[in-house]
Amino acid sequence: MRAFAALVHREFIEHRGAFLVGPLILVAVLFGATILAFTVGRVDARFSGQVFTVAPLRVYEVGFLAFGAGWSLYLISTLFFYSADGFAADKRNNAMLFWKSMPQSDFKVLLSKFVAALTILPGVVYAVALLSGILLFGVAFATTLINGTGSVGFLGQIAIIYGQVALAILAVVACGLLWYMPFIALVGALATLVGRWAIPIAALLPALLSTLEWVTLGGFHPFATHVWGFLEQRLALPDTPYAEAWLVSAEPFSGWAFTLDLIAGIDWMQVVLGGVFALVVIFAASEYRRRGNDN
């Protein structure tokens, strides 16, 4: 277990640029831009819009949720590139010879990459997202204090909002990772075989499979097949009626209600099948790596 944890940690060391340094730079740039926007009057520092008159705390909820959505998109794209690159990274600079001189199986090494993609790497991005939320709240709170729309008495409510939104973002990240787990594993396994070519191949694979079904079994057109329909369903996160209802209401956001709604909407049988599929493709990739001599 200690060895496995160390292998997961080395993935973080190898990819901290994309999952820690990059996001921190992004936060710094955004924070700087926000300060600058207020300073030069690009943003209405008086918060004179109607929404702030009706629900002055809405800016915290909407702002942090928007940040959460942005960070989720960042995470999805970096995890895709991580899977396509990280699983093949040991081939670079002859490093495969070093890793193969270690008493760790190829399956354990690839599994550590997969586990890193589900734990430490998104965990770091989530931590940076929380930091960006704190900075956002700090700027917004300072501004409301200056323009007189807020008061120190709001602090307790702001902290609750922060906790609720942080919980919702955590739920989206955790459920999203579980839901997209087989795709992460598939791209990683492809990368073990073909290196960075896994990026275009992963994008082309659904179209190829769907076309193959259309050619062999028939259908209206290549994208009106069972394969395409399944992938469309499998690639979309479930709808959350709570979020849709909350957006048009004046109620405070409840992270707990959102989380329960999200969990209830997930097809957990698909998650279990996806987990099994992920383990199978990673094992197959590890056998390829064990038998190959890409030194």
Place this chain on the structure above:
Amino acid sequence: MNELSTLGQTGDLAPIVSARGLRKRFGRKEILHGLDFDIPPGRIYGLIGHNGAGKTTTLNAMLGLTSCEGTIRVLGEDPFAKRAKLMENVAFISDVASLPRFMRVRELFALLTNIHPNFSPEKARAFLEGTDIRPEMKIKHLSKGMMAQLHLAVVMAIDAKLLVLDEPTLGLDITYRKRFYRRLLEDYMTEERTLLITTHQVDEIEFMLSDIMFIRDGELILHMQMETVNDKFTQVVVNDPADQQAARAHNPVYEETRFGQTVMIFDGVDRAVLEPFGKLSTPTLSDLFVALMQRPTANPESAE
């Protein structure tokens, strides 16, 4: 068991490496043509051959990096099937820098402490004392020589039974190469450890070898203890044309003229017989290598 493998044996100790009928193909081309050899413990072996002779393929077979026909056992295990387990007791340095470049030295030691049960970070740090390598340095910023020093420190800090070095000093200057091998001998070698080295700079490692294996076109053409090499092969410098003619009657395995002197190498000819023809000596490994690479086989009975 043929002469090759018998000559390599010492006592009744179980061999560290044992190969029988080892063959390897890449497509239609056969790279290894059925190698048979045993490597006993506590020895320092030199595996010597031309580029493309099959040295690295043989090492890869021992290290479980490639599958082969025939049988190979390292420490009693099939290396291809049990590579991960085997690597607890086998360490190797390849002919190219392979350390993970994205890490710092201290991160590498911390990782190895956790993933290798026989790695000692204290030993590794001790081996680096007196070098310019610092724990905070990134491996990608190290020079080629420093990288080799670090890799040597890493493998010497692993309590392994077999250490395999595939051209470990390739591209390094002479000072560093000499220091590298001296350190290996003084700080690492014990009776329980076996060392297998391949290099083109054979003269630099000759002093430390206990056994040699010459490989040519995928076949072992010589596998002997160094003492046997000294007894078996004789080099004679023959100046007189009449003596040269007489010496040729004893079938030298190699003959060349250097600076006006004719040098002949004989295999298995009594030194007393050769004494009258000129000055006798034992050929260096490089001379022997050049000599044996040019004749059909040094051990005809085993190479068939």
